Amino acid sequence: MIDIDLTINTDLAREILTGFIQSEITRVGFSRAVVGLSGGIDSALSCVLAAQALGPENVLAVRMPYKASSRDSLDHAQLLIDQLGVQSKTIEITDMVEPLIHLDPEMSKVRKGNLMARARMIVLYDQSEAFKGLVVGTSNKTEILLGYSTMFGDSASALNPIGDLYKTQVRQLSRALNVPAPIVDKPPSADLWAGQTDETELGFTYEEVDRLLYLLIDQRYMPQEAVEAGFDEKFVDLVVSRVRRFQFKRMLPPIAKISNRTIGYDFLYLRDWGT
Amino acid sequence: MKLHLALAQINTKLGDVQANLDKHLSLIDEAKKQKTDLLVFPELSLTGYVLQDLVSFVAHRPTDDDPVFKPLLAASHDLDLVVGFVDEDSRHRFYIASAYLSGGKVLHVHHKVYLPTYGLFDEGRFFAWGDSVRAFDTRFGRMGMLICEDFWHASPPYLLWLDGADILLFSSASPGRGLGDNEKLESARWVERINMAYASMFTCFVAHANRVGYEDGLHFWGGTTVFDPNGEELVHGPYNEEALTYAELDLNQLRRTRARLPLLRDERTGLVRSELDRILSRD
Numbered sequence: 001m002i003d004i005d006l007t008i009n010t011d012l013a014r015e016i017l018t019g020f021i022q023s024e025i026t027r028v029g030f031s032r033a034v035v036g037l038s039g040g041i042d043s044a045l046s047c048v049l050a051a052q053a054l055g056p057e058n059v060l061a062v063r064m065p066y067k068a069s070s071r072d073s074l075d076h077a078q079l080l081i082d083q084l085g086v087q088s089k090t091i092e093i094t095d096m097v098e099p100l101i102h103l104d105p106e107m108s109k110v111r112k113g114n115l116m117a118r119a120r121m122i123v124l125y126d127q128s129e130a131f132k133g134l135v136v137g138t139s140n141k142t143e144i145l146l147g148y149s150t151m152f153g154d155s156a157s158a159l160n161p162i163g164d165l166y167k168t169q170v171r172q173l174s175r176a177l178n179v180p181a182p183i184v185d186k187p188p189s190a191d192l193w194a195g196q197t198d199e200t201e202l203g204f205t206y207e208e209v210d211r212l213l214y215l216l217i218d219q220r221y222m223p224q225e226a227v228e229a230g231f232d233e234k235f236v237d238l239v240v241s242r243v244r245r246f247q248f249k250r251m252l253p254p255i256a257k258i259s260n261r262t263i264g265y266d267f268l269y270l271r272d273w274g275t
Numbered sequence: 276m277k278l279h280l281a282l283a284q285i286n287t288k289l290g291d292v293q294a295n296l297d298k299h300l301s302l303i304d305e306a307k308k309q310k311t312d313l314l315v316f317p318e319l320s321l322t323g324y325v326l327q328d329l330v331s332f333v334a335h336r337p338t339d340d341d342p343v344f345k346p347l348l349a350a351s352h353d354l355d356l357v358v359g360f361v362d363e364d365s366r367h368r369f370y371i372a373s374a375y376l377s378g379g380k381v382l383h384v385h386h387k388v389y390l391p392t393y394g395l396f397d398e399g400r401f402f403a404w405g406d407s408v409r410a411f412d413t414r415f416g417r418m419g420m421l422i423c424e425d426f427w428h429a430s431p432p433y434l435l436w437l438d439g440a441d442i443l444l445f446s447s448a449s450p451g452r453g454l455g456d457n458e459k460l461e462s463a464r465w466v467e468r469i470n471m472a473y474a475s476m477f478t479c480f481v482a483h484a485n486r487v488g489y490e491d492g493l494h495f496w497g498g499t500t501v502f503d504p505n506g507e508e509l510v511h512g513p514y515n516e517e518a519l520t521y522a523e524l525d526l527n528q529l530r531r532t533r534a535r536l537p538l539l540r541d542e543r544t545g546l547v548r549s550e551l552d553r554i555l556s557r558d
Contacts, residue, residue: 272289
């Protein structure tokens with residue numbers, strides 16, 4: 001197996017990412033941020049970066065438990081809230097999703113999970129208006145590439161500071177920024193049902209898949225070259241097909257072109273237009 | 276002879292030329308107080324970088340009846356200026372451009388000759404390609420200007436050197452990329468390496484002004500530098516923040532270095548031409 005090093009300079013990462021949050025929030029007239037805090041490492045890191053960029057008093061951390069959520073999730077989120085001194089709120093989503101779940105006794109775990117993720121999005125965007133803060137995203141590069149998210153749910157945000165960091169890099173930066181150890185060390189989980197963990201559900205570890213994704217995406221390896229570099233062929237095929245299959249989750253819906261000038265094709269401006 | 280140079284690594288407002296002009300004028304005032312001879316702004320300093328469909332809205336002509344260039348030309352009576360802008364020619368082609376202003380006149384305009392259109396870049400889609408690389412005379416000697424991708428290629432700095440430029444003024448809007456375990460981004464290290472190499476190989480001064488700030492997710496890293504004819508770094512601006520960086524260029528260093536190291540004297544341009552002719556005539 002070839003040597004693959006995903007280590008990042010955490011001081012420089014912190015500087016660029018806090019600068020990004022600061023710039024992208026203040027240039028559109030805001031000074032505050034809203035972060036959904038799950039108790040996991042990704043949202044913890046986004047919250048730390050937002051607090052450093054804007055000051056803790058300008059960050060609202062929202063805990064949004066469902067009745068089946070683990071107690072640890074709530075406690076771990078609270079650890080971080082106390083450590084950072086950010087503002088916080090706890091809004092249960094049980095009453096939002098239960099009526100829909102009751103409509104269909106056959107509802108699958110995945111559908112329920114999606115409902116919860118989207119209920120949390122609704123809460124965050126409501127708090128965004130109430131707090132006058134932008135929703136800071138918490139999706140990392142690994143899960144975005146693998147499509148391991150709920151569209152318009154946990155993937156919804158106004159800006160995402162950690163979307164170009166692989167999960168293992170999220171861990172490295174989180175350690176450097178003193179995210180509490182219980183958050184950094186526990187197995188990653190969407191906590192949508194009891195005992196769920198990302199790595200069981202995906203069928204591989206973040207450690208393994210990050211190294212492969214780094215070759216395929218960042219280093220532009222052909223799949224066959226990744227196999228020659230020492231990765232199992234089935235694993236490579238699985239990851240390559242996941243990346244392709246979930247491209248739709250990384251895009252706005254395509255608009256059917258009929259006019260001379262169409263949003264997305266030949267009407268091209270950055271979001272930062274005029275700022 | 277000494278040249279008091281200042282490099283302005285600024286953030287810009289995307290598509291807001293008036294706001295950017297105001298920032299230029301205030302930095303010109305500041306540099307003037309420090310007795311600056313020449314102040315260099317980064318690529319597209321008057322417009323911002325990822326312009327896309329804004330290109331035609333932010334274009335200007337570098338003439339004294341243009342509302343943006345009029346105050347800049349007036350300011351150039353006090354100190355020489357290099358500004359970055361979108362130039363529109365008489366047939367409405369748009370170029371990424373740098374203008375050298377001095378004594379109320381435009382001494383030279385360079386149109387970017389290499390438009391990166393790969394990876395995160397899409398310049399060739401929105402801009403016309405410049406088609407000349409020329410040195411020009413200033414009150415401090417002969418200079419040449421290049422813009423970002425122009426000096427990622429070896430030939431434009433080489434041509435300016437042969438055309439008599441002893442001071443190379445480079446400007447960029449370089450998006451940072453390649454974060455590894457090094458304390459500098461890959462893109463920053465690459466640019467600093469080649470600028471040091473040009474100064475060393477061409478025994479000339481190389482000054483580089485790079486912008487800072489963010490446009491959507493892109494981050495511009497700053498890190499202005501000046502290298503002397505020995506390839507030594509004279510100044511290094513901070514990364515990731517706005518700054519005016521001053522450098523005193525002792526132009527006599529050109530003579531001392533070239534007396535020791537006659538690379539310019541010995542450069543075999545005839546050999547280059549005959550080999551290029553052969554290479555280009557090959558089927």
